[in-house]
Amino acid sequence: MAAPRAAARRRPLDQLLLGLAFVAPALLLNLVFDWYPMFDGIYRSFYRWDGYSTAVWVGLGNFERLLNDTVFRTALWNMAFFLAAAIVLMFPTIVASVVLFRIRHQRTQFVYRVLFCIPMVVPWLVIMLMWQFMYNPQYGLFNRLIEALGMPDLTQTWLGDPDLVKWCLVFMGFPFVTTNAALIYLGGLKSVSESVWEAAALDGAGPVQTFLYLELPLIAGQFKLNLIGTITAAMTGYGTQLILTKGGPGFASMVPGLYMYFSAFKSQKYGYAASIGLTLFLMSLVITLLSMRFFKDTEEA
Amino acid sequence: MSALRADLRSLATMLLLVATLAACGGAPATVPDAPTAAPEAPTAAPTAAPEAPAAPTAAPEAPTAAPEAQPITIRIMTWHGPDGNTAYYEGYKTLTDAYTAANPNVTFEFVYQPLDGYKELLDTQFVAGSAPEIIHMQPWMINEYANKGVLHNLNNAYNSTSPYVDGPAWIASFAGGEDTFAGVRSSNKFGGIFFVPSDSSAVLSIGQPFYYNKDLFRQAGLDPENPPQDWEQFRAALAALKDAGVIPIAADNGRWIGWSLGQVGYQFGERYVDQFYDAKFTGDRGLEFYWDKVYLALANGQLTDAEYYGDMLSLWKDYAQYWQEGWTGTSEADAPNLFMTGQAALLQSGFWDFQSYSALIGDKFEWGVFPVPVITSATSSFGIGKYGAPAGTQDYGFTVNAAVESDPALAAAVIDFLQYMTSLEAQTTYVGIAKSFSPVVGVPIPDEIRGFIAPEALATAREVVGPSFIEWGDGAIWPGLSQDFLLGNIDQAAYQAEVAASSQEGAKAYVESMLGPDGFQASIAAAQQTLADLQAEGASELMIASQQRTVENLQLRYEMMQTYYTP
Numbered sequence: 075m076a077a078p079r080a081a082a083r084r085r086p087l088d089q090l091l092l093g094l095a096f097v098a099p100a101l102l103l104n105l106v107f108d109w110y111p112m113f114d115g116i117y118r119s120f121y122r123w124d125g126y127s128t129a130v131w132v133g134l135g136n137f138e139r140l141l142n143d144t145v146f147r148t149a150l151w152n153m154a155f156f157l158a159a160a161i162v163l164m165f166p167t168i169v170a171s172v173v174l175f176r177i178r179h180q181r182t183q184f185v186y187r188v189l190f191c192i193p194m195v196v197p198w199l200v201i202m203l204m205w206q207f208m209y210n211p212q213y214g215l216f217n218r219l220i221e222a223l224g225m226p227d228l229t230q231t232w233l234g235d236p237d238l239v240k241w242c243l244v245f246m247g248f249p250f251v252t253t254n255a256a257l258i259y260l261g262g263l264k265s266v267s268e269s270v271w272e273a274a275a276l277d278g279a280g281p282v283q284t285f286l287y288l289e290l291p292l293i294a295g296q297f298k299l300n301l302i303g304t305i306t307a308a309m310t311g312y313g314t315q316l317i318l319t320k321g322g323p324g325f326a327s328m329v330p331g332l333y334m335y336f337s338a339f340k341s342q343k344y345g346y347a348a349s350i351g352l353t354l355f356l357m358s359l360v361i362t363l364l365s366m367r368f369f370k371d372t373e374e375a
Numbered sequence: 376m377s378a379l380r381a382d383l384r385s386l387a388t389m390l391l392l393v394a395t396l397a398a399c400g401g402a403p404a405t406v407p408d409a410p411t412a413a414p415e416a417p418t419a420a421p422t423a424a425p426e427a428p429a430a431p432t433a434a435p436e437a438p439t440a441a442p443e444a445q446p447i448t449i450r451i452m453t454w455h456g457p458d459g460n461t462a463y464y465e466g467y468k469t470l471t472d473a474y475t476a477a478n479p480n481v482t483f484e485f486v487y488q489p490l491d492g493y494k495e496l497l498d499t500q501f502v503a504g505s506a507p508e509i510i511h512m513q514p515w516m517i518n519e520y521a522n523k524g525v526l527h528n529l530n531n532a533y534n535s536t537s538p539y540v541d542g543p544a545w546i547a548s549f550a551g552g553e554d555t556f557a558g559v560r561s562s563n564k565f566g567g568i569f570f571v572p573s574d575s576s577a578v579l580s581i582g583q584p585f586y587y588n589k590d591l592f593r594q595a596g597l598d599p600e601n602p603p604q605d606w607e608q609f610r611a612a613l614a615a616l617k618d619a620g621v622i623p624i625a626a627d628n629g630r631w632i633g634w635s636l637g638q639v640g641y642q643f644g645e646r647y648v649d650q651f652y653d654a655k656f657t658g659d660r661g662l663e664f665y666w667d668k669v670y671l672a673l674a675n676g677q678l679t680d681a682e683y684y685g686d687m688l689s690l691w692k693d694y695a696q697y698w699q700e701g702w703t704g705t706s707e708a709d710a711p712n713l714f715m716t717g718q719a720a721l722l723q724s725g726f727w728d729f730q731s732y733s734a735l736i737g738d739k740f741e742w743g744v745f746p747v748p749v750i751t752s753a754t755s756s757f758g759i760g761k762y763g764a765p766a767g768t769q770d771y772g773f774t775v776n777a778a779v780e781s782d783p784a785l786a787a788a789v790i791d792f793l794q795y796m797t798s799l800e801a802q803t804t805y806v807g808i809a810k811s812f813s814p815v816v817g818v819p820i821p822d823e824i825r826g827f828i829a830p831e832a833l834a835t836a837r838e839v840v841g842p843s844f845i846e847w848g849d850g851a852i853w854p855g856l857s858q859d860f861l862l863g864n865i866d867q868a869a870y871q872a873e874v875a876a877s878s879q880e881g882a883k884a885y886v887e888s889m890l891g892p893d894g895f896q897a898s899i900a901a902a903q904q905t906l907a908d909l910q911a912e913g914a915s916e917l918m919i920a921s922q923q924r925t926v927e928n929l930q931l932r933y934e935m936m937q938t939y940y941t942p
Contacts, residue, residue, distance in 0.1 A: 125498060126523040127893070145852060210709060211701035212622070212718055234701025236864065320628050323703035324859035333851065339495050340850030342519075 112355075119349035124342040136349035146350065149321075149328045152240060153309060156329065157361075159244040160308040164300060166250040171259035172289050176281075187260075194253040202317050205246045209233050233319055236326035243314055243327060255300045262296040263289065298369055302362050309358040330354050447481045447788045450507035451773075452497070456487035460731040463574070466809035470801050474792055481788050491707070501525050506776050508789050514562075514770040517570050518666075521563035527775035528567035530925060531909070532790050534918040539798035544917050548797065550816045551577040553921070555769045561932065562666045564889055564898050566925045571793045572814035573772040574727070579820075580762050580834030581812055581827055582746045583634070583725045586732060589741040591720040595619035602745035606690075606758070609748035613697040616720045625719035626698035627710035632854050633846065634723055635698075639691045640842030642750040643683040645759045647840040648672045656935055665838050667889075667932050669847070671939050673882035678844040679875040683757035687842065688860075688867050690755065695861040703858050715739075723747075726827040730810055746829050762834040769814065848877035886940050895933035902926045 119136055121129035140146055174190070177183040193201075208215040209232035217229040232242050270292075274284050312331030315321055321328035321336070330350055338347035451471070455463035464485070471483040486507050488496045494516060500506040501520070512520065520526050533553075537545035546553050555577035560566050575581065589599035595615045603609040616623040626635065648668045649657040656664045672678045699705065699713060714722035715735050724732070736742055750758035773793060779786040795801055802813040810821045820828075845853055853874050860870040888894055906922045 124523075125502065126525070127888075145855070206706065206709070209704065211704070212699060212713055213716065231701025231704060233704025235704070236862070239704065318706070319704060321855055322628055322858050323862055324864050325855045328855065336851035339498065341852075343849075343851075 115348045115351050118345050119352045121345040122343075123345040125338075125344045129345065132345065136346050137353070139346065140349055140353060145325055145328060146330065146333060148325045149330045149333045152325075152327060153329045155240050156244065157305065157308040160304050161301070163244070163247060163250040164252075164255070164297075164304055167252050167255045167300075168259060168290070168293070168297070170251045171256045171263065171293075172285055174256070175260055175263040175289075190251065190253055190256055198313070199317065202246070202314055206233070206318050209242055234323060236323045239319060239323065239327045243318065246314065252300075255303075258296045258300060259293050262293040266292050294369065298366065301365060305362050305365065306358050309361070310354055444480050445784055447785055448484060449481060449509060449785075449789055449792060450484045450486050451509045451511070452486040452488065452507040453511035454488060454490045454493055455511070456485075456489070461727060461809070462730055463727070463809045463811065466805045466811070469808055470796050470805060471792075473801070473804075474795055478788075478791075481792070504778065506778070508776050508779050508785065509793070510774050510776060511573070512570060512771060512774050514559075517559070517771065517774055518562045520774065521565065521567070521569040525777050526569040527777045527779060527786070528565055528569060529571065529775065529790075530567045530921065531905075531914075531918055532794075533568055534921045535915070537794040537798075538791070539794050539801075543915070545794055545797075548799070548816055549577070549769070549814050551769075557660075558662045558665060559769055560925070560928065561663045564894060566898065566902065566929045566932070570772040570774045571797060572769045574809070574811045575769070575771065575814055576812045577769045577814060579812065580829035580831070581726065582762065582829040583723060584744045584746045584827060585721045585723050586714065586728075586742060586744050587722075588714065588717060588720045589743060591616065591619075591621050591717065591740075595621060595720070599741070599743070602743070603748045604745075606748050606750045606754040610693075617697060622699040622713060622719040623697035624699070624721045624723075625705075625710040625713040626695075626702035627705045627707045628703045628858070629707040631698075631702070631707070631710065631723075632857050635694060636691060636842050636845060636857065638723070638747045639694060639750070640687055640845070641839050642759050642841070643687045643755070643757050644681060644840035645836045646838045647681060647683075648677070649838070651675075651677055652935065652939065655931070661838055663928055664932060664935060667935060669840060669843050670882045670885050671936060672840075673844060673847060673878050674886045675939070675941050676875075676879055678840070679879065680871065681840075681844075683755070684844075684871060685867070686755040686757050688871065690750070692861055692863075692867075703862065726810075726812070726824045729824055729827075744826050749833060759836050759839065760833075761836045762829045772814070844878050845874045846878075848874045848881060852877055883942075886936060887942075889933075890936055890940065895929060895936065899926065899929045899933060902929055 118129065120131060120133060122132045122135070123129035170190075174183060174186050177186060211217055211229065211231045211234060214232070216232065220226070220229050230238060233239055235242075270288065271284075274288055279288070310331050312329050312335060315327050315329055315332045316335065319327045321332050331354065334347045334350040334354070337343045337350060451467065453464070453467065455461060455467070457464045457468075464487075467485070475482055484507075490513075497506060497510065497516075497520075501523075506525070517526070533546040533556075534544050536543060537548065540548040542548070546556070549555065549572060556568050559568060559570075563569060585602075587599075587602060592599040592602075592612075595612075595618070597612055597615055603612045613623040646657070646661065648671075649661060651672055652664075652668060656668065661668075669678075695702075699719060702710075705713075710719075711722055711724075711732075713719035715732075717740055732742075746762070749760050749762065751760040752758060773796075775786075775789055775793070779789055796805075797815050799815060799817050802815045802818040805811070806813050806818055806821055810823050812820065812824065845857065856865070856870055856873055859865045860867065865873075902922065902925050906919065906926055909919050909922055
């Protein structure tokens with residue numbers, strides 16, 4: 075019995091080594107392509123660096139400058155607007171998922187699920203350019219439609235209007251149903267035991283009550299997951315602004331991410347750009363933690 | 376344990392596979408030129424130094440020697456791709472094919488990236504040490520990358536003979552000769568020449584004119600055969616077009632901001648900075664010090680408020696009322712559509728778009744081109760009333776990656792190809808295909824683009840300072856600030872103060888870096904070393920004389936900066 079016992083003692087170590095060896099490629103790539111650039115970015119944020127020459131240590135200089143940077147401040151306000159809009163606009167996806175879940179007819183549900191998923195395969199860039207075309211004041215769909223309805227005075231310059239531009243960018247998500255998020259919610263609802271719905275039906279819960287007291291609380295976990303994604307995307311994203319408005323008119327749609335990109339590639343201020351990136355990272359971390367804390371408190375209450 | 380070993384062996388294989396896949400990813404799109412072309416240039420620059428600017432080195436090439444027979448792949452990066460809109464790519468391709476036919480060991484790959492994202496790709500390639508050997512660059516890119524030390528100094532190659540040109544030096548084959556490179560020498564800290572001109576001419580004033588719709592001109596009661604020549608006529612024409620319900624000018628939220636500023640701004644402030652400097656830095660030799668003069672004036676706060684700014688800025692703002700509504704939401708790609716679909720009467724662009732616009736417009740409407748109208752004293756007492764002088768304005772073309780210096784055979788092949796490309800024969804073939812201008816003496820001008828040459832009598836302005844205090848500012852900020860100014864969201868005084876502060880800060884950083892140990896002192900030492908090497912090698916008198924001029928010029932520039940900079 076001694077030999078098998080020795081083998082049994084060795085086995086966990088062997089398995090540990092084997093396990094480590096299997097995760098090594100992923101870990102290595104993760105370290106090189108995710109963690110190294112992140113720490114390098116943090117390091118660079120304390121330097122003045124043009125991307126080529128020797129970097130000059132400036133301590134907290136970049137962050138001090140950021141505090142007094144009016145463009146950055148405008149960008150933060152714009153980001154707050156986009157963040158608030160993104161959180162509010164998470165709800166249509168929840169409602170759509172619940173409606174889809176309630177369709178009992180399997181074939182119909184399948185058809186709707188497919189319809190949900192189709193937009194996912196259209197690249198976001200194509201969708202953006204399509205919206206840009208629709209917003210065009212001279213030949214775009216919206217102004218043409220308004221004119222066709224006999225209200226030419228109501229035509230707008232859309233993306234060219236500093237007061238409208240942010241709303242235009244938010245409206246681009248219409249009808250505000252995100253496929254990935256919808257599938258996550260749907261998965262969550264499907265994992266709930268059938269008996270819960272049956273019990274609710276027996277208790278005489280109506281559709282609104284079922285939604286508020288059962289479906290919504292039951293997908294709270296999925297909501298948290300999607301919320302983190304939404305916060306991160308809204309705080310650090312800038313692709314739409316880069317393609318459609320370049321942050322304009324003026325700085326009306328400038329967001330911190332785009333300002334970071336411009337600071338690096340248009341101003342050659344890589345250190346400053348890194349400090350914007352680090353600030354954004356910290357802000358999105360804090361807001362995510364606060365929202366998680368809020369959920370935890372709500373659950374405990 | 377043997378099972379574990381087997382597992383580890385398969386894991387090692389997997390790791391190798393992953394590493395191989397990772398290495399394959401992320402390369403920029405290339406257009407393989409020859410079927411035998413290797414996917415990665417075998418001699419590609421492993422030593423590109425992203426850090427400390429490299430000193431200009433003696434050219435390692437032997438320009439007159441035929442490239443050795445080892446297989447060489449030269450990658451050429453350009454924004455002119457095989458997309459069918461222009462024939463530039465076809466023109467370059469014809470030349471590379473002909474070169475490969477004569478030198479079968481040399482093949483070419485084109486790296487195509489539209490101007491949008493061009494610099495971003497280039498930046499990452501330089502940092503990664505994978506930038507192509509030959510890189511097409513715009514003027515500002517050349518200055519920037521040359522100062523960063525990542526481009527090969529072509530000074531010695533230019534002053535050597537070329538197997539494709541009769542005469543003592545390659546440089547003499549360019550129209551206007553060595554004098555036309557004076558300006559570009561002063562734009563970098565090495566006093567060197569870092570590019571081979573392309574698609575341009577230093578002896579012609581090739582403007583970036585307006586394409587105009589003659590049918591819409593008629594509709595607005597204007598004579599389409601007599602387009603406006605000065606700004607007053609221009610403004611009247613724009614007003615007439617607007618009154619007729621036509622969009623006068625198609626504008627966009629990208630390059631147009633700089634272009635429109637340039638149309639108005641570079642008609643003010645000829646030799647404006649000369650007042651701050653001693654006579655030896657002005658006059659006929661002034662162009663050699665032009666960039667330093669402007670940097671110094673910006674750094675010293677002397678360009679914060681010039682007397683012509685008021686007129687210049689109010690004229691620019693007035694001009695904006697004739698751009699389509701919502702122009703700040705129109706992209707560069709969308710603006711030409713307004714012209715092509717007959718909604719806008721004018722669109723500014725260069726001769727490079729001539730072929731694609733001809734094809735797109737077809738017979739939808741009658742069109743022509745006219746130069747940007749001049750601002751005379753009738754509009755502003757500060758208006759120059761003429762165009763920038765053509766002489767001394769070699770400004771853009773193909774640069775060579777400094778990394779080729781580590782491979783003499785590759786460097787020799789690159790230089791030899793560039794010399795072939797700028798031979799009379801190759802250029803004549805090229806302009807015939809691309810319908811472009813040539814920087815080389817004796818190359819004919821295609822008839823189709825003669826209309827793009829500005830009137831000779833008006834093309835005499837030199838060292839125009841114009842709106843440098845705006846354009847030399849922070850690129851992340853000035854375009855947005857300019858939009859706010861043009862839209863009336865901020866007043867002129869605030870706009871002027873903000874852009875001036877931004878450009879002053881950038882200029883101070885530049886001047887201080889040039890006065891630091893890595894600046895002129897290092898450049899002068901390196902240039903002197905090159906001179907000593909040339910003398911020791913028994914190089915030609917021409918090369919030695921040219922290098923002596925470089926050293927003297929650098930010393931003078933250093934002296935000027937030391938004398939005039941007030942921290």
